[in-house]
């Protein structure tokens with residue numbers, strides 16, 4: 227058997243022994259929470275009478291807005307979201323009251339006894355409607371470069387269009403949940419399925435009306451998050467915390483799959499109008515885009531998501547005259563939230579759709595148009611950041627050569643000539659994705675390390691493990707600095723008592739930020755161990771080396787290969803010499819700033835580049851399709867763990883493909899989501915994989931990369947999924963050039979585009 231690369235959680239997951247919050251045995255007297263969810267999207271509350279539910283045998287407590295000891299406010303970016311609404315219901319599924327009982331079925335039955343009257347109001351559900359009423363969380367945002375209107379007028383060709391992309395259910399395997407336990411000294415310990423321990427801690431303390439230090443938030447691991455627990459996990463953790471605080475019992479909150487899918491926020495749908503100006507060659511001179519998103523009932527992360535969308539409205543293209551405008555619209559849907567890519571995929575979809583139109587208009591190959599307009603070193607992005615390591619054009623060339631693009635084109639053309647009811651198509655998408663939180667202050671993180679007396683190591687950081695195997699990457703970083711096997715390193719839970727003020731594990735920055743903080747802490751310990759090792763080496767071998775190398779659980783004096791000492795011996799010596807064997811590391815990503823008024827700055831530490839080319843085949847009679855091949859080229863610096871990165875790249879591609887080809891969220895006229903499980907919401911399965919799936923990871927050397935030369939990997943490859951959408955469109959247009967494929971490209975969408 228081949229030896230698998232080391233990976234902390236893999237074996238536990240495969241054996242089913244990794245622990246998740248609600249799978250742990252209940253504490254004595256633990257109460258289960260069940261909720262009264264609003265059945266309507268917009269209403270005035272007329273009466274909420276909890277008395278019948280309270281007196282139901284077995285019910286321990288029924289909690290609503292009157293019971294909140296602190297503030298009824300869980301808004302974070304803006305103070306707009308109550309924990310329980312007291313007057314106005316803003317979305318279908320909003321929590322109105324919480325019933326606690328030791329018995330789940332009793333709590334469920336008691337929810338039905340809550341006396342609740344309301345007066346329905348007209349809900350706003352669409353972007354158009356919200357925009358018409360100027361229901362924006364903040365005024366329109368703008369980023370401008372050059373003179374777009376003049377350039378549009380002067381350009382030889384001009385095209386325009388509207389691009390719509392849909393929402394997406396996160397479909398993490400572990401639904402939203404939390405368990406809160408009251409402990410002595412007036413503490414509430416919340417085990418939360420959150421990507422952001424700091425946010426949960428801060429907001430729970432606010433709602434309970436107690437200092438932040440009286441709330442502990444702890445996360446061992448998440449069963450997937452994909453952005454859906456960056457902000458949207460807070461409410462469930464706060465509800466558990468509130469229940470535990472008021473009853474002084476352990477309280478568990480756990481949504482069913484059905485509740486989670488119906489009532490929690492999703493990826494932002496976008497609707498964007500654009501105009502593009504270009505010359506006979508296809509060189510773009512002007513790009514004017516208005517991005518509008520459906521943010522749902524409360525702001526959540528909608529402003530940052532809109533901002534990231536605006537930063538990706540150029541994708542890989544240098545355009546001298548650009549105007550990017552953005553509006554985030556308030557509607558009566560559950561608050562839409564972070565989802566892998568965070569607005570980037572939505573914006574890239576727009577400009578790539580425009581590129582496809584240019585190619586069709588000029589009768590040119592879309593690959594040529596893409597290469598012609600790609601950024602070069604020294605170009606400046608619309609928001610003023612200089613592009614330093616532009617590699618998009620080279621990556622497109624690599625993808626073309628890996629996929630044998632010219633041959634592929636010829637074979638698709640001949641297939642289409644010879645088949646009447648089946649058609650093939652090719653789709654390309656290049657990617658440039660900015661790495662850093664666009665909210666600059668979030669780009670900071672801490673780590674704490676203990677080296678124990680036997681030489682084993684414990685690392686804590688603020689980062690949350692959610693399947694991306696951040697823990698393994700952090701252990702690898704510490705292992706490199708201390709020269710010990712990663713197996714000797716434990717990466718602990720994220721816990722606010724050990725690491726306070728941690729930013730969410732998001733924006734793909736988990737390993738950059740936490741890895742660097744851990745590196746800095748480990749370097750501090752190494753410098754102490756160095757002193758201890760020099761003492762030992764002098765005593766044992768009577769030599770005084772200039773340099774020491776920490777490797778293979780040993781410390782080697784440079785120039786004396788046979789005179790090593792063990793790492794553990796140097797640890798013991800350092801302890802006996804009374805040297806500190808614990809250290810704190812702090813990292814803040816350097817040189818980031820952005821002025822949102824001016825639309826200018828340097829929001830990103832660096833960019834990740836890549837490209838994908840897909841070939842599909844459609845059945846024109848049924849609308850079914852297969853992906854025949856996908857070739858991905860992904861540039862990711864010096865990977866800390868190529869196998870983990872491969873999993874991230876392929877997984878993200880599949881998730882992106884699901885978004886644009888099959889995952890369809892239906893909202894009814896009342897603002898209620900119609901999907902609650904996989905039978906009404908189709909996510910990709912193993913049979914949807916491309917028949918041939920090739921990945922080339924370019925292990926580039928980058929001066930801009932992060933810890934040990936690695937680059938972030940979590941989100942950018944999501945966008946490769948769009949290559950399948952464009953391939954489907956291309957197949958359809960081979961028979962009907964003017965056809966417009968709607969999003970997502972379901973069988974029905976393919977059939978209606980053809981008819």
Ligand code: MTE
Nearest residue numbers: 450451452566693694732733734735736940
């Ligand atoms: N991979 C798995 N298995 N599960 C997840 O929830 N989330 C993605 C990505 N990869 C996710 C994942 C998202 S949205 C982000 S931002 C990053 O992981 C976060 O982790 P990182 O910054 O450590 O890469």
Ligand code: HPA
Nearest residue numbers: 530568663664665732733
């Ligand atoms: N990505 C993810 N989460 C965020 C960001 C971002 O760019 N900015 C603020 N929260």
Ligand code: MOS
Nearest residue numbers: 453565566732733
């Ligand atoms: Mo990822 S959407 O930044 O959690």
